[in-house]
Amino acid sequence: MIEIILKGDCLFYNSKKEGLIGIKDIQYIHHMGQLLTIYFTSNQTKKFKKLELIDLFGYQSFILSLQSLFNQIHSNNSYLGAKPDIDKPDDFKSFLIYDQQDFVDSSTPTDISDENFLEYLHSPDNSILKPASPNLHHSIHDYYISASHNTYLFGNQLSGASSTIGYIRSLLLGCRSVEIDVWNGDDGNPIVYHGHTLTQPIPFVEILTTVKNFAFVASNLPLILSVETHCDVQQQDKMAHLLINILGDSLITQKLQHDPSSLPSPEQLRNKILFKTKNRLLNKEKSISYDDYFTSSENSSSSDLEKRSFSNFIQKVTRRASASSDRSSNSSAGSPRFVDSIGNIPSNNRMSQKLLDLLIYTVGVKFRGFNKKEHYNIEHIFSLSDRSARKCINTSSAEFIKHNRNHLTRIYPHGARVKSTNFDALDYWAVGCQLIALNYQTVDLAMWFNFAMFNGNQGFVLKPSPLLHKDEKKLLDVITSVNVTFRVICGQQLPKDINQVSVEIYTPRSFNNAPLKQSTKTSTEAINPVWNDVLSFSVNVRASMTELVVVKFNLHNSQSEDIIASYAITLANIRQGYRNVPLHDAQLNKIIFSKLFVYNSIK
Structure with missing residues (x-):
């Protein structure tokens, strides 16, 4: 593992700084298959601000894909919405207030270097997910x-x-x-x-x-x-x-000791x-019947195949039970007893005090x-x-x-x-x-x-x-339209074969929305693709309950329906502005280093 310090356009490596390496040489180090420990510096001193383990080639590509953003920041001619020349005092605060809509106070830095600005964009502090601040004093x-x-x-x-x-x-x-x-x-x-x-x-x-x-x-x-x-x-x-x-x-x-009228x-x-x-x-409950498993008057997403599978299973257990009448006397300790018939499960209303x-x-x-x-x-x-x-x-x-x-x-x-x-x-x-x-x-x-x-x-x-x-129940009859926009900018260190991003929005049926899905164009970049595509939605929301609107980012190959990486978040939890989106695999495991970079607007 190589220890390096990121400063401006150069990288010092080894603790004794025995040599210099330029940004253009990073790709060679990446192909050597080495993970690099990067120490970010906040100024020209040798004090280190933060330690992060990252694939440096991915970080370089992330920087390059956002170059247009930084160019516009420094030209003071930005599409960010603020006066975003971050080299000037107080303009980083303006960026946080107007573009990110974040809370700032006296402890917020008034200015910031390019390196630290990049670090901020990439960090968990700039995640699309709002920081949790739950009120836990209501009844459960x-x-x-x-x-x-x-x-x-x-x-x-x-x-x-x-x-x-x-x-x-x-x-x-x-x-x-x-x-x-x-x-x-x-x-x-x-x-x-x-x-x-x-x-x-x-x-x-x-x-x-x-x-x-x-x-x-x-x-x-x-x-x-x-x-x-x-x-x-x-x-x-x-x-x-x-x-x-x-x-x-x-x-x-x-x-x-609490109010007995509530939990x-x-x-x-x-x-x-x-x-x-x-x-x-x-509960004076009846014995379980076959009809308890299938109610006929209701539409269900369960397939006929599932029903047949269950029916076949019951027949299999019944045959097995009748063919092994002496099972209980020969069974090992702890083995379950098989039911003779699904309609014959005994009822037992006795309970231990x-x-x-x-x-x-x-x-x-x-x-x-x-x-x-x-x-x-x-x-x-x-x-x-x-x-x-x-x-x-x-x-x-x-x-x-x-x-x-x-x-x-x-x-x-x-x-x-x-x-x-x-x-x-x-x-x-x-x-x-x-x-x-x-x-x-x-x-x-x-x-x-x-x-x-x-x-x-x-x-x-x-x-x-x-x-x-209950005094707000009339609001449940009110449906309003919310405009949601995502600029899908780029990806960082994405898994192999991803070249397209789809955004899907889901709501309860009572919100009266048609299916909501849009996709970016395909990208030719392999690991760090750039899209810069705008996806806009108009979403019906009942009673302003954005907590029940789910936005799902799907990353995939345009030639396949298989989703390679995803992230899901409720609309109420989305932080507006320029944000990074952490990515997870098909089993909800977080994919280390992989992120999507987006701009969000909700109106």
């Missing part, structure tokens, strides 16, 4: 909460592998609600698996140990354990014992874990509709499949919004989604549903919406004001 039902479905699963819902890794990955991505399906283990210890499927079990104790270790690594905001309890009373007692002993003081076991706030619940399961004593005692703020109840005769306590939370919730939106959206002002609601993927596909969360967020549980193992468009919503916010995002306050 006032927030969207990042949630995972069947967190233990990898792959499909019928035979996918089970692992604690699912919990680690979800929690490190900032997820604040994970799901655990708990069943009787044959050795007397509860196990976790997707019941009546070919998925393999994991001891409940292993799941809890993993949660304990990773619950507050990425975020110290409250975590909800959404537990499906299928155990008998004896193993429920063991569940309660394990929850208390493994999670310790993190587990909420009694109510806090506590995320601030009050920092570093705390909430246990949620259905209170069977409040020890487990009931852990239901404090998140008590699962059966959905009984929104009519006036039904009453839900403040701590009651019901779960609906995306299909059932869609029916509620279509028939009772105002009542749904009203309910979600004071209660938590969880939406999960319908049972027909056997391939672990996800559903569009935007429509459910638009009626105030807080917990949209997604299959984190599937990074599809819906997961990118989730990424955009919770990007940088640690799993809790305050809902838009019209969804919180």
Whole structure:
């Protein structure tokens, strides 16, 4: 590794400055395959301002692609909008105020060198994402909460592998609600698996140990354990014992001192874990039937192939069960029992008092509709499949919004989604549903919406004001048009084969927008392409809820539909002006050094 100092047009390398190297020679160093440690200097002294590891050829190309910007800055004839000769005192502040629309104060530098200006443009301080400054003092039902479905699963819902890794990955991505399906283990210890499927079990104790270790690594905001309890009373007692002993003081076991008319706030619940399961004593539930998996009266994005796959699976399990009637006597400890028939799953309304005692703020109840005769306590939370919730939106959206002002609601993927596909969360967020549980193992468009919503916010995002306050409900009928413009300038250190950028904008159906997508021209540059194309959109926004407008940048090759790199952000979180856009791969992993440089305008 070579240590160099960037000053003006020259680079000093080696700590003893034994030689000089010019900008034109950087390409040779790049082809030597060496990563360079660059020390940026703010003036002609030898004091170092910042350390950054970067591919210098990429940095050089980034500089050259922005040369026209700097030329216009210094000519004081800029399209930036400010009087941007940054060599003059106070003009850097003017650039930040008028072009970037950033907050400045007495500590903001009044002038800046070319080198430091470049550093600013490239740095995380100039990211397109607004710095997070969340208000965490509302009741938790006032927030969207990042949630995972069947967190233990990898792959499909019928035979996918089970692992604690699912919990680690979800929690490190900032997820604040994970799901655990708990069943009787044959050795007397509860196990976790997707019941009546070919998925393999994991001891409940292993799941809890993993949660304990990773619950507050990425975020110290409250975590909800959404537990499906299928155990008998004896193993429920063991569940309660394990929850208390493994999670310790993190587990909420009694109510806090707060306003009893609402749930506590995320601030009050920092570093705390909430246990949620259905209170069977409040739910006289029927046995599960085949129709529970497929509701016929509703349109769904699940394909007929998925339905046939599920039907074939049920037949396979039934044949396997009848052919192995002595399975239970020969099975190893912890193995799941297979159901004889999907219509014959036994009902069990008995509950352990020890487990009931852990239901404090998140008590699962059966959905009984929104009519006036039904009453839900403040701590009651019901779960609906995306299909059932869609029916509620279509028939009772105002009542749904009203309910979600004071209660938590969880939406999960319908049972027909056997391939672990996800559903569009935007429509459910638009009626105030807080917990949209997604299959984190599937990074599809819906997961990118989730990424955009919770990007940088640690799993809790305050809902838009019209969804919180009944005195603003009339605003929900108002749709305004927002003009959004992106000048896609250039890319830095992009993955191979990218030559085009597409920008897509997504909104809830109630916003009444046609598909919104535009693309740049193709570029002939390989690693550091230049486009300088303007993409303009007119977006309908209901009740000014720009928090529910998702902008997705897709980088790809013009000859292929495969997306190589992406970024997603809500319109409410976009910083205007000249910004860098960090890029991620198809599994949401950040691509080191790769950035898109854009100019944004929202009016």
